[in-house]
Every structure is written in C-alpha cells, then in structure tokens.
Amino acid sequence: MPRLLLTGANGFVGKILTPRLQRHGFHVTAVSGTNIADQSTADVQVVCDINDAHSLAAVVRETAPTHVVHLAAVSHVPTSFIQPLQTWQTNVMGSLNLLEAIRTHAPNAFVLFSSSSEVYGGAFQLGEPVNEDTQCLPLNPYAASKVAAESAFREYFRQGLDGVIARPFNHIGAHQSHDFVTASFARQIALIEADKQAPILKVGNLDARRDFLDVQDVCSAYLALLDLTGNTEYPRCLNIASGHSRRIGEMLDALLAQSIVQIDVQLDPARLRPSDIPVAAGNSDALRKATNWQPAVPIEKTLSELLDYWRKKICHEAIIS
The missing domain is CATH 3.90.25.10 (UDP-galactose 4-epimerase, domain 1)
Structure with a gap:
C-alpha cells in the first residue's frame, strides 16, 4: 500500500482530503502543528511544526512516504499583512524544510505542493482567465510567499524530485473558517x-x-494529480479552476x-x-488534458x-x- 504524508492535515482541506486519500488506497500519516482533531480518520497522526526542520526530517525518515501532499501554510491573506514574517517563515522556509527532508529520506516520493491562485495577483487585471503561463504578479505577502515556495519546488524538481505544483482557485465548503x-x-x-x-x-x-469551487472538487483534482506518479508527460504546474x-x-x-x-x-x-x-478566473485546460478532471x-x-x-x-x- 502506498504511504502518503499529509501536512496541514488539521486544516480545512486536510480534514476533508484525509478520508478520500484512504478510500483512494493510501495509508495516510497526518501531520499538523497542533493536536489533530479526534474525528480524524488518518492511519497515523503526528504533531510536528514544519518550521522545526529536525523534527520534520525525523517524521519523514520514520514514515518513508511514497507520496507527499503539502498543504501546511499561513493561508489567510489579511493575516499575511499582519504577520508577514510568520507567513514567509512557514510558507517558504517550512516548505524548504520539507523538501530537504524528502530529498534526504524519501527521494523517490511524488510530491504535490498546494500553491494558490493568489500568485497571479495583478495579472488578473487583464480580465481573462489566467493560465499557467501567465506572469505571477503577487499583491500580498501570502501570494508572494507562495511564489517563492513554488520556486523552491521547481528547483528540487530540476534536481530530480518527482511532483507537481497545484494552483487551486477559491475553494469553499462546510468546515471552512469564517475568516473566509x-x-x-x-x-x-x-x-x-x-x-x-x-x-x-x-x-x-x-x-x-x-472563481469558486467546491472543496470536494479540489480534493478530486489532488487525487487525480497523485495518479500522475511516474508519468513525465504533464506540466509541473497546474491550475485548479472552474474557468x-x-x-x-x-x-x-x-x-x-x-x-x-x-x-x-x-x-x-x-x-x-x-x-x-x-x-479573478482561471483556465484549467492543462489539468483537464492531463487528468480528465472537471468540477462536478x-x-x-x-x-x-x-x-x-x-x-x-x-x-x-x-x-x-
């Protein structure tokens, strides 16, 4: 059975994605910076701050994942203005801590990084659905930190790590924080x-x-992207959007x-x-071509x-x- 390490497991998407990953055939290790909810169905639950490089490396070493989904982030845009240092530390350095842990202890793992449509920022002023070739013009610390984290993932991909960057647009649903x-x-x-x-x-x-999506549709896209493991005929960065x-x-x-x-x-x-x-609207033709995904x-x-x-x-x- 493939072993999947899920960061940000206690967040809005993580709670919904965990049981779907299990139904998809993964043994899930759920990683969160705080105690994981009692209702979590994860096979293994671990409390670990991704800013703690040593502890995170130990988790990756001990679990030896075949797949990694990286959701953990400071994801609230207003908070990123109030706490820019924490936003950059978690979203960039936390991601680098994870990448180094994977490079050292699970170099053959397939990694899915959840970025954000916020990276396009000022490019939305064009008034057309953006695609993956559209220039990123971030307009807030959260978006800027995601662009930086994407750069780190691209560098590790260049060095041989297998994986993909997802740029989901606004996903909503039950259990989401009222900050949104x-x-x-x-x-x-x-x-x-x-x-x-x-x-x-x-x-x-x-x-x-x-561009609003149901969170279940975004989870479906993540599952479809995980199925790309071992496939080299797909772009390294893909929008998840309704269009x-x-x-x-x-x-x-x-x-x-x-x-x-x-x-x-x-x-x-x-x-x-x-x-x-x-x-703000996104073009997800590349994702549909690679996986046949579409919102349902x-x-x-x-x-x-x-x-x-x-x-x-x-x-x-x-x-x-």
Missing part, C-alpha cells in the same frame, strides 16, 4: 437566525468576482435566499482588502451545505454553552 468570505456570510446568517447577532450582516467588497467567475454579492444573495429571517446588509470597511482585484459539484449545493453546517455548529455551541 462565504463562510463568514453563512456564519453570520446562522447567528442572526439563532438570535445571537443583530439582523445586520457585515460585508466587504461584494462587486469582486472570484468562470461569480460576483461575491451573487454568492451572498444565494445564501440570503435560504434564510428564514429578514437580514440587512451593511458594508464594513474593516473587511476591505488593501489590494483587492475586481475579477454545483455551487448552489455547496452554499446550501455551508449554511447548514453553520446552523448546526451554532446550535451545538448554544447547547454546550
């Missing part, structure tokens, strides 16, 4: 419905358009339409990004599940409080 836009909307609606917040929903820029953008206000309207109460919407200047872009989950279903998740979570918190 659609989860914030859903949480506020749930709080209002439970009489735990005044019937005013605070928002940032609703006119921005983003078209949706207005954030449209996503909010879809959530509000499911609410059982009247809610007013109010602009909160604190929720506006210092360097927002009006439209309707965004309406995603939003319904997201709101249902937050309703249940708020209700549960009220019961135990």
